[in-house]
Amino acid sequence: xxxxxxxxxxxTTKAVILNNARLLGHALVRxxxxxxxxxxxxxxxxxxxxxxxxxxxxxxxxxxYGRERIGFVKKTVSEISCHAKGAHxxxxxxxxxxxxxxxDCKAIRLDxxxxxxxxxxxxxxxxxxxRFLEVMAKLLGLELGELGRISxxxxxxxxLASTCTVWAQAEVIMHLNEGMPKADLAAGINExxxxxxxxxxxxxxxxxxxxxxxxxxxxxxxxxxxxxxxxVPMRRLxxxxxxxxxxxxxxxxxxxxxxx
Amino acid sequence: MKTADRKALKVFQELLExxxxxxxxxxxxxxxxxxxxxxxxxxxxxxxxxxxxxxxLHATGIAGTEIADNYLSxxxxxxxxxxxxxxxxxxxxxxxxxxFVPSCAHMQRxxxxxxxxxxxxxxxxxxxxxxxxxxxxxxxxEELHMLSDRLxxxxxxxxxxxxxxxxIASWNEYAETVKxxxxxxxxxxxxxxxxxxxxxxxxxxxxxxxxxxxxxxAFRDEVEQQGDITGHRARLMVVGGHLHxxxxxxxxxxxxxxxxADRFCTGSIPGLMPVETNGRGPxxxxxxxxxRKTLCPRMMEDFxxxxxxVIDIVREYNVDGVxxxxxxxxxxxxxxxxxxxxxxxxxxIPVLKLEREYRLGGEGQLRTRVQAFxxxxxx
Numbered sequence: 281x282x283x284x285x286x287x288x289x290x291x292t293t294k295a296v297i298l299n300n301a302r303l304l305g306h307a308l309v310r311x312x313x314x315x316x317x318x319x320x321x322x323x324x325x326x327x328x329x330x331x332x333x334x335x336x337x338x339x340x341x342x343x344x345y346g347r348e349r350i351g352f353v354k355k356t357v358s359e360i361s362c363h364a365k366g367a368h369x370x371x372x373x374x375x376x377x378x379x380x381x382x383x384d385c386k387a388i389r390l391d392x393x394x395x396x397x398x399x400x401x402x403x404x405x406x407x408x409x410x411r412f413l414e415v416m417a418k419l420l421g422l423e424l425g426e427l428g429r430i431s432x433x434x435x436x437x438x439x440l441a442s443t444c445t446v447w448a449q450a451e452v453i454m455h456l457n458e459g460m461p462k463a464d465l466a467a468g469i470n471e472x473x474x475x476x477x478x479x480x481x482x483x484x485x486x487x488x489x490x491x492x493x494x495x496x497x498x499x500x501x502x503x504x505x506x507x508x509x510x511x512v513p514m515r516r517l518x519x520x521x522x523x524x525x526x527x528x529x530x531x532x533x534x535x536x537x538x539x540x
Numbered sequence: 541m542k543t544a545d546r547k548a549l550k551v552f553q554e555l556l557e558x559x560x561x562x563x564x565x566x567x568x569x570x571x572x573x574x575x576x577x578x579x580x581x582x583x584x585x586x587x588x589x590x591x592x593x594x595x596x597l598h599a600t601g602i603a604g605t606e607i608a609d610n611y612l613s614x615x616x617x618x619x620x621x622x623x624x625x626x627x628x629x630x631x632x633x634x635x636x637x638x639x640f641v642p643s644c645a646h647m648q649r650x651x652x653x654x655x656x657x658x659x660x661x662x663x664x665x666x667x668x669x670x671x672x673x674x675x676x677x678x679x680x681x682e683e684l685h686m687l688s689d690r691l692x693x694x695x696x697x698x699x700x701x702x703x704x705x706x707x708i709a710s711w712n713e714y715a716e717t718v719k720x721x722x723x724x725x726x727x728x729x730x731x732x733x734x735x736x737x738x739x740x741x742x743x744x745x746x747x748x749x750x751x752x753x754x755x756x757x758a759f760r761d762e763v764e765q766q767g768d769i770t771g772h773r774a775r776l777m778v779v780g781g782h783l784h785x786x787x788x789x790x791x792x793x794x795x796x797x798x799x800x801a802d803r804f805c806t807g808s809i810p811g812l813m814p815v816e817t818n819g820r821g822p823x824x825x826x827x828x829x830x831x832r833k834t835l836c837p838r839m840m841e842d843f844x845x846x847x848x849x850v851i852d853i854v855r856e857y858n859v860d861g862v863x864x865x866x867x868x869x870x871x872x873x874x875x876x877x878x879x880x881x882x883x884x885x886x887x888x889i890p891v892l893k894l895e896r897e898y899r900l901g902g903e904g905q906l907r908t909r910v911q912a913f914x915x916x917x918x919x
Contacts, residue, residue: 345904345908356911357911357915358908358911358912359908359912360908360909360912360915360916361911361912361915384905395916396912396916397916399912399916401905401908401909
């Protein structure tokens with residue numbers, strides 16, 4: 281039986297299609313102002329990549345902030361549970377998940393069965409979220425992906441005194457005006473981000489293996505900075521970490537269909 | 541979750557739309573004297589003597605605190621800032637007096653600013669001790685006598701023992717009626733939601749008791765006639781500080797978590813214990829009652845009692861999980877909630893701690909957290 285998961289996030293919408301444990305297709309699109317439209321668009325793309333139609337899907341589970349607006353899902357599950365389910369499905373040794381999305385971040389601790397033991401979220405402040413990196417990349421005139429890549433070339437990373445997105449911008453502008461290399465600025469930004477999120481992660485109690493999910497997990501600068509902050513290696517998952525919520529939703533759908 | 545659409549609920553919601561509602565206006569129009577208060581240590585029955593009646597200060601529907609922010613630091617909780625904002629907006633002008641307790645530094649700053657900027661005709665502070673012993677009961681009795689004397693002389697009202705006994709009897713009748721409705725929530729499928737109960741309770745705290753009693757009885761009758769709430773995923777209890785807006789409970793319940801018990805400043809447990817008159821005079825009875833029915837984190841060496849009360853309620857109401865709500869920058873609940881979370885989890889009770897602002901915001905995030913909490917409980 282074919283199961284699907286659709287994750288309508290604040291910045292991106294993702295879909296994953298599974299046949300038993302096999303990944304048949306997936307897609308990712310930028311979220312529009314209309315969650316229903318974003319969901320339909322991403323699902324069409326995922327179905328096309330799997331060479332399937334909607335009639336082939338036995339059950340689709342929705343997640344993400346727009347989960348209640350998806351017309352074609354039969355059940356919704358919170359993104360916290362979905363990220364946990366997806367990461368545990370891919371790597372059962374995972375005990376701690378740090379999910380940094382577009383506009384929030386979460387730290388989740390699991391037991392050996394993949395059940396959530398504790399979770400904490402930050403959704404009140406843009407620092408420590410993908411939005412923080414977007415703002416900073418724009419300020420440096422870089423693509424978001426470049427922010428992670430060039431930070432590896434840093435020789436003297438800056439230290440941001442403020443983790444507030446607004447005040448950090450002022451600091452970065454000051455350093456830019458002083459002629460500081462962009463690589464040093466990018467590394468400082470990634471480290472500030474990691475320091476902020478590490479506080480949240482520590483509060484659930486770090487237990488290995490630890491992994492990062494969400495769009496920011498694709499930034500190697502932040503992942504490395506997080507490893508330094510927490511003093512533990514980040515387990516790299518064998519699927520785009522941004523798809524983890526949608527994968528978890530698909531696994532929930534699969535379980536609901538009685539596939540163990 | 542299957543719920544009922546009740547007429548009485550709409551009445552309570554309408555009464556909560558304005559901090560000084562139509563029942564307060566009606567009573568004031570009849571020559572009665574509304575007095576505002578903000579802390580559960582203020583004994584409501586004392587403010588019900590003769591022509592007086594109490595109005596618990598709330599600011600539901602507040603949109604922002606732009607003016608209050610000029611006078612109170614951003615580290616002061618949003619409840620006190622909201623009350624000050626509404627005061628500046630003349631929303632409490634019908635109140636003829638204010639009775640405060642220095643429960644926390646934030647509340648004291650609220651009182652300071654109100655006195656300085658609004659210059660109300662009557663302001664009184666009850667200096668409530670932070671420990672409970674025979675000596676502090678004596679102190680509290682004296683404090684209440686001082687308040688009683690001031691009320692009598694300022695408003696020319698009868699604060700004698702017979703008048704107070706009558707007020708206590710009236711308050712007890714109110715408390716027992718509301719408590720009985722609350723206890724319906726012990727049933728496996730309660731006949732009312734937590735949102736409905738909370739709307740009734742908050743409206744009753746913000747209205748003259750005698751005028752709202754018919755509405756409470758009508759609600760009770762409606763609840764008894766209609767079917768039970770079915771299809772809930774879990775039974776929850778909410779614990780924390782000031783919570784006036786029933787919409788906060790509504791959002792929790794929208795995810796299938798039926799709120800069956802409360803243990804917060806403006807809640808019913810143990811806030812609606814009847815006053816026991818013990819032959820030592822009504823003022824002494826009120827002094828003892830204030831400490832019995834209030835479990836506040838400001839009280840020293842009383843954590844174990846507060847913890848035990850939550851554990852007892854969890855058992856009594858068959859609660860599956862506890863939601864602790866703390867208003868951001870609330871020092872008292874902020875500190876108390878940390879060991880409370882640990883102690884409850886150690887007892888095997890699932891806990892979700894939510895930091896919030898006084899007014900409901902971030903509804904989507906709140907829904908996600910509650911949904912994830914229910915899922916983590918396997919519901």
